[in-house]
Amino acid sequence: MSDHSTGNAPHVLSFEADIKPLFRASDRAAMQRAFDLWSFADVSAHGAQIAEKLQAGTMPCDGPWPADRVAQFVDWLNSGSRP
DSSP: OOSOTTSSOOOOOOIIIIIGGGSOHHHHHHHTTTOOTTOHHHHHHTHHHHHHHHHHTOSSTTSOOOHHHHHHHHHHHHTTOOO
C-alpha cells in the first residue's frame, strides 16, 4: 500500500509551494552572483548542478540539508520541475 492511502492523488511538487521555501534569504544572497535561488527559471536551468551540490553536502555553505529536503529537490527535478 502506498503512503497515499486516503484515495487522494499524490501531491505534485511545485517550485513555488515546495522548492522555493527550502531556500533561505541567506542562501539566495550567497548564490546571487551565479543565479537566483528564488527564481523558477534559474533553479530549473541549474537544477542538476544544484542537486549535485545538495547531495554532496556542499550547499548551502553553512551546512548540508537533511536527506529528506535533498530528496524533495531531486524528486521535483525528476518529476518535471513544475513552477
